[in-house]
Amino acid sequence: MFHTINKSPFERNSLDTCLRLSKKGSAILLFEDGVYAALKGTQVSAKVEGAVGEHPIFVLGPDLKARGLSEDHVIEGVSVVDYGGFVDLAAEHGAVNAWL
Amino acid sequence: MAEYVFETEGVKKTFTFLNRKAPYGTIYALEVLETVLISAAFEQHANIVFVDDGVYQIKKDQDTAAINMKNFSPTYGIIEMEKEDADEDEDMDMVWRIIVEKESMEARGLSPDDFKVEVEVLSSAELADVLEQSDVVIGG
Numbered sequence: 001m002f003h004t005i006n007k008s009p010f011e012r013n014s015l016d017t018c019l020r021l022s023k024k025g026s027a028i029l030l031f032e033d034g035v036y037a038a039l040k041g042t043q044v045s046a047k048v049e050g051a052v053g054e055h056p057i058f059v060l061g062p063d064l065k066a067r068g069l070s071e072d073h074v075i076e077g078v079s080v081v082d083y084g085g086f087v088d089l090a091a092e093h094g095a096v097n098a099w100l
Numbered sequence: 101m102a103e104y105v106f107e108t109e110g111v112k113k114t115f116t117f118l119n120r121k122a123p124y125g126t127i128y129a130l131e132v133l134e135t136v137l138i139s140a141a142f143e144q145h146a147n148i149v150f151v152d153d154g155v156y157q158i159k160k161d162q163d164t165a166a167i168n169m170k171n172f173s174p175t176y177g178i179i180e181m182e183k184e185d186a187d188e189d190e191d192m193d194m195v196w197r198i199i200v201e202k203e204s205m206e207a208r209g210l211s212p213d214d215f216k217v218e219v220e221v222l223s224s225a226e227l228a229d230v231l232e233q234s235d236v237v238i239g240g
Contacts, residue, residue: 001231001232001237013152017120017151017152020203020224020228021151021201021224021227021228021231022228022231023228023229023231023232026232094235095116095231095234095235095236095237096237097118097231097237097239098239099120099239100120100121100128100239100240
């Protein structure tokens with residue numbers, strides 16, 4: 001299964017609920033305001049650092065860049081992908097759920 | 101006007117409708133509900149799931165008269181009837197489940213008696229399996 005999160009973890013519980021209801025090994029992509037969950041040194045970093053061992057986690061590069069963020073800010077183990085990578089992830093996995 | 105032909109003969113998938121928003125404050129709940137009703141027309145398997153504030157969608161005794169909005173909660177009763185029809189009709193190859201996540205329900209101080217339809221209460225781990233086994237997930 002492929003999970004996408006496009007909302008900030010500081011505004012919504014999408015990240016928490018996704019982590020609670022996803023099976024180990026299913027992929028998670030953070031994009032739009034969801035990219036804030038991918039950053040080091042925040043209140044939710046520990047949560048994402050813990051999840052890296054359980055899930056492949058990706059963050060959309062263009063959305064980082066748009067928000068003044070770079071790969072240097074991203075938690076180790078979270079992979080930066082471009083739009084093509086996003087498409088590949090959706091194609092590779094089964095059902096997609098958008099955690100709004 | 102173009103004529104659309106839906107080739108659904110022999111197509112059988114399991115749809116999970118993942119409701120995560122309270123009713124009335126936003127349009128999410130109503131939009132997902134309409135999608136559930138459409139899937140009924142195609143005789144597909146469906147899990148209608150309530151998680152997070154989505155559990156408030158099926159709270160008993162909703163009365164929207166004073167906020168000038170349509171009370172759409174009676175429609176969940178239609179879904180329950182649809183599920184019962186599918187359960188009872190041996191010729192119908194359609195399984196519907198109405199599921200509430202235990203953690204979300206308890207966090208809001210609710211119990212199955214608070215809901216206007218009969219629900220299966222599953223833990224998050226059990227619900228994760230249901231999601232993983234779905235062909236299509238529609239969230240809102």
